[in-house]
Amino acid sequence: MLLAITYTLKTFWEIALFTIVIILCAWLFSRLVRFMITKIIKRRIQKAGGDYSTTSLKFLMNSIKFFSMIIALVVVVLSVPALRSKATFIFSGAGILAAIIGFAAQAAISNLIAGAFIVIFKPFRVGDFIRLDESRVGIVQDITLRHTVINNFENKRLIIPNSIISTESVLNHTIDDSQVLSFNNFYIGIYADVDIARKIIQEEVSKLDYIIDNPNSKISSDKNDVEVRFISSQNYRIHLRAYIWISEPFEEFRNRALLAERVHKRFITEGIDMPVDIYKIVK
Template identity: 35%
Template sequence: MKSVFDSVPSDFRLLSVLVTIVVITFMVNWAVIAIINRLEASKLATASVDKTALNFAKRLISVVIYGVGVGACLTRIPELDIVGHSLLTGAGILTLVGGLASQQVLGNIVSGFMIVFFRPFRIGDRITVSGNYTGTVEDITLRETILRDAENNRIIIPNSQISSEVVVNANHTDNKICKIIEVGVGYSSDLEQAMTIMQDEIVKHPLLIDQRTEEQIRDNAPIVPVRVTALGDSSITLRAWAWADSPANGFVLQCDSYVNLKRRFDEVGIEIPFPQRTISFADGSRVNSLAEDPKERNAH
């Protein structure tokens, strides 16, 4: 049977075959990814398919398609025919990968599979890794997880590292968040009035949500409970628990509440103590020490 490449000069026949395989590989990958993207854009797929797993699967499919294309190219080269058939049939592929890839790369790929399978977080979740890095999960690739922080920076963490760290996920099963609003008031202040002001100001905030159970509503439990949590050296600590429907709204609720509480406390004369320090010197020692130490003199 004649081939379409028989009319090509023998010197360029191998090159034309390889170019054709490469073009077909790119076209197949483009077509498959386009179909997946179209399914992803449909309402049916959006409602039933996890975007995190879908993005991970697209990258994995691309790797497989390009791997098949590379194997097909190798089978056309006589010197590499055995390697090409091994790559296509899958025989010895683990040995090939193990010889070419480092342990760290393989660890990241395996960890990526574990993240997608067990779903400790997904694309769009806001997470904190080991208390150091906080951001929204933007993408999970075969090698790394990409976070976008509040300053629009990208934090790139290898999958093997993030899978072994403690991760705080604000969106794992519930987007709602409880913000703790804590204020210290002076011992001479009207404690009951301060607690009432805290409840009134926080309840008025438009981002506050009611998280009371039906039983708590029947018992007239406050929407925002306020408790005395500590009797400090110079102040009484009041703590309020306020709920918002998302971490972003919770942050705004907390910030606005501090501003409103400071304004209301100033209006009614409730003191918010702050540290004050008085330093006393024996007669004559102050002048001598200031002269000896210029840094201390500047501090005073």
């Protein structure tokens, strides 16, 4: 049947129509297979009373779509005489050409293998809040065959190749335990009353949401038990640090900003001496 098709595919429009039909069939087949697999997995997991891995399922769906398009491309090449003859010439050529093709595909293959390792070993999953460095931080939105998509807090998508992110040191805020310890630094004047400043910080912390006690002990409703340590004293300021446990890592940055503003206003209102660089006021 394939030979009968090849003899009829001679004009440009015949080849174009055949290519469109094959690609459409591959797309429909991919959609149908992905829909059926999703239904089967969800039904089995629900019967077992558990939950399915969104990361593994998305990676499987992307793999089916990718290989369906590859098969469609192979069918088109083998069915069109002009393309088949060129493909035969290319693959029957010298080993140098094969080496060039292999070198060009090296990055794609490494991304594919790295993506499979990410799905298998799960250093992070879809929906996790991760940090690579100060500029690359956000929520994992998708893991494809080639890259990982991270949605940062500016609602921008970071597209990072799997081969790169798999070799990075990743700080995962949500894997296993979503509770995080937030360091909040405050500076007061060298002659300020440390006890009053500590009390102000603790009172403002108690007004925040998602605040919990140290999870190493039982989590209680007492939000006033916040540890504020005296870190250091320099020639013009005192450094205080509040250690605050937060139950929701996505709220850490908002809470830190809100606490800094509220504590600053309370310091000014209640007359807490603020640090002044003495080197700048010498006459």
